[in-house]
Amino acid sequence: MARRPVVLLAAALAAAGLVQAPAVAETSDRQRAFAEAAREFGVPEPVLLGVSYLQSRWDVNGATPSTAAGYGPMHLTDLRTAGSGSHHDEGAEDPRGDDARKPLRPEAPAAPPDVPNLQTLDEAARLTGTDTAALRADPAQNIRGGAALLARYQRDLGGSGSDPAAWYGAVARYSGATDTAAAAAFADEVFATIGTGADRVTDDGMRVRLAPTPVAPRRDQLARLGLRDTGTGPVECPSGISCEWIPAPYQQLPDNEYGNHDKANRPRDQKIDYIIIHDTEGYWDGVLKLVQDPTYVSWHYTLRSADGHIAQHVPTKDVAWHAGNWYVNSKSIGLEHEGFAAKGTWYTEAMYRTSAKLVRHLAAKYRIPLDRQHILGHDNVPGTTPPTVKNMHWDPGPYWDWAHYFDLLGAPLGRAEEPPSRPNTGMVTISPDFATNRPTFTGCEQGVPLCPSRGSTSVILRSEPRPDAPLLADIGLRPDGSPSTMHVSDIGSRVDTGQQYAVAEVRGDWTAVWYLGQKGWFHNPGGATAKPARGMVVTPKPGKASVPVYGRAYPEAAAYPPEIKPQDIVPLQYTLPAGQRYAAGLSTGSEYFSATTFDPANHRVIKGKTRYLQVQFGHRVAFVNADDVRVIPSFAP
Structure with missing residues (x-):
């Protein structure tokens, strides 16, 4: 990952009133922690590094849980502490969004199920003799816990030794998958990462390196894990990822109602223009129950956080009820990612990777451009009429890493002309550094004033070129014209990575863009927050x-x-x-x-x-x- 000079970023963040990320430590305690844990528990160091990378990319994420209740670099899961939450409970969005039919009002997602793979922290505590709180909060202890689990899984398979090739089964089991294809896909991705290597600076400033280590893993171990066969069916997924068919029911209901999607014939009758990125606001097992309910709503795919496994529910030729706007529903494919926008949780690398592979496949099939005009978050979908604007959902939220996601898509965002062919291009692409861009959001957890300090894709707009100026007003969200807020759900004065805006004015280190009929200002010294771009404007x-x-x-x-x-x-x-x-x-x-x-x-x-x-x-x-x-x-x- 390319990184901007620390001094420049620190100045930009301080001027914009943001939380500053730690400086980079070239001599990394994190690297040593991996090496020491590998020696202590007899796990090949490349295996330990590879598993951690596919879960967290070695980040600590402020000791807060992932979207699959996982903590720390090794993603040790603790559902009791992570809990659940739902921004869907706060909104009255009609997921179908069709004025020709009465609004749908789905019930809130059910409470999280008791799933063993969401509670690995207890076993790690038993194996290491370390307190569960320390395993959640201390990166070195978390890495020890992950190494201990891998070593135990290897012992259960009757294996040992320093050859990474002999650890395929243990890696597959670490995924938490209950079916063979999902476990294999996770392990294959880990060993592919081991083969290519990785080198990055973590979210707390630690440089970690996994040297390229080509390995021919022993995939025959998979059969000894006792996992179920993956379900078959008419899935539309690329090869090399784990995907099964769990259909959403097309079923007639009383009073001339039916659910939970519409039969269509796309793209012959309608071109598919969009892929919509959602989060589920619930855990995997509970969400799958919801999409199989004919009285509920629907979407095309669900992606599991811990291992990236995919379930397809609706054929892409048909129209699912997911985006709250019937026009967009009719022209889109909806992907739900296991997670919670409001809690400030983080998304795993395993899920980012399989999601990107799926979107690349669908975009190629339906000729959908890989840009932020066609790959939208649910939070980018407009309300249909004035009364619906305030009720629209806002997932996947400010912690979805659009820059990393588009890197995985092979379509990097925010690249400026070098050198610019014109001194003023009239447009910018929003492109903050995700790790160090840390707006101080509120409202992630009930009773906790501030959200965790975490990297974000979002840049806050102000009404004047100064860090203490009021935010912009959004009359759709607040008809009285009052300013927007820093609540995590309030998108009234917020731009995200990859979005492009016409430049209204530049004053020194501040740039203004046109936004909802106003000038919105953000701090942009030396292009640290947005890059010059060229395109068409209206x-x-x-x-x-x-x-x-x-x-x-x-x-x-x-x-x-x-x-x-x-x-x-x-x-x-x-x-x-x-x-x-x-x-x-x-x-x-x-x-x-x-x-x-x-x-x-x-x-x-x-x-x-x-x-x-x-x-x-x-x-x-x-x-x-x-x-x-x-x-x-x-x-x-």
């Missing part, structure tokens, strides 16, 4: 004081046949004023997928003549009528 045509902004790209009324009621084209509460510019995303025709009956023979796609342009209008995208705006290069005067 601005109202001459003579228009402002143009309306929409949450969906629906057809004009004349496009509908007599038997289908036209959907109202309702502007959101925002407008795009003359003189302002917004980064243009995709250009799209207008469509509405009419699917209000259980019989798919009655489903129909209505296409109009109206064309829309997607814009990065705030934290969320929005749409403008192409006839209302000019599309010009970002650097045009």
Whole structure:
């Protein structure tokens, strides 16, 4: 991972009022901890480093739990302490988001199940004689606990020795997977990492290196773990990852209702434009029960945190009910990642990697560009009409590492022209350093004022170029016009890595971008927070004081046949004023997928003549009528 000079970053963070990350320690206690634990428990050091990398990338994450209740570099799990939480409980989003049908109001996710692979900390404590609190909080003790578990798993298989190839079975078991394909996929990824090596600085400033160590692991050990065979079915996954079919039911219900998705024929009838990244707000077993409930909502894939295993529930040709916006649902594939946006938990490397492999596969299949105009978080999906804006969900949250995710996708974000062909490109790509960018969010845990100090993808916008200026107002979230807040769920004055915005003004080390009809300022010394970019922007045509902004790209009324009621084209509460510019995303025709009956023979796609342009209008995208705006290069005067 490339890192910016520490002095420059420290100055930027201090000026913006952020928490400063520790300086880099070139002589690493973390490296020594791995070496000492490997010797103490007889685990080959490359195996210990490889397992840890695939769980945490050697980070400590402030001794807080992962999205699978895991702590520390070795991801020792402790569900009793980690608990659960749900931002979904706080919102009234209708996941289907179709005005032609009554809103869905799903029940909140169930309490976390009692799952053995989410409680490995107790066994690590027994094997090491170390207090559980120390195993959660002390990185060196955590590494000892992980090494002790690996050594025990190896003994259970009747193995020992220093040859990494003989530890395949122990590594597979460490994943916590209960089926063969998931355990094998995790172990294969660990040994691939051992073969290629890794070298990075952790979130607490420790440099750790895994030297490339080519190994031909003994995969025959997998059969001795006694795991179940992985379920088969019509999965749409790339080779080399673990994926099974757990279908969401398409079932007729009383009162002419049905669930929990819609039959379609994509991409023949509708182009798939988006992949939406969600988190589950629940643990794996409980979430799978929910998606198999015909009265609940649906999504296409669920990804497990500890090992990256994937379950597919809905064929990608069909429309799932997941994004709270029927237009986006009709044009997207939804991926739910085991995790909690509100708790400030962290996402495992195993899940990032399999998610990236799946998204690469789907993007290639459906010709979806790998950029932040097409790969959206649920938090980037717009409300459909003014009343729905405040209820939209905001996962995967500010701790999802978009930069790392796009590196894994093979489409790195935030690369500026070197050198820029023009002194002012008129646009920036948001690109803070994830590890050192630490906004002081609130509200992650009930009764705890501040969220953990942790790397974040989010940059906070202010109303003036100074660190103590008020945040911007978002009239969709607060109709009274009061400023946004630092609550972890409040996206009213926040931009994220990879998003692109038109530059409104530059004053010294501060840059302003156009955002929800306002100037939003962020500290950007030497391009530490955002990189110059070039692209197309939209601005109202001459003579228009402002143009309306929409949450969906629906057809004009004349496009509908007599038997289908036209959907109202309702502007959101925002407008795009003359003189302002917004980064243009995709250009799209207008469509509405009419699917209000259980019989798919009655489903129909209505296409109009109206064309829309997607814009990065705030934290969320929005749409403008192409006839209302000019599309010009970002650097045009």
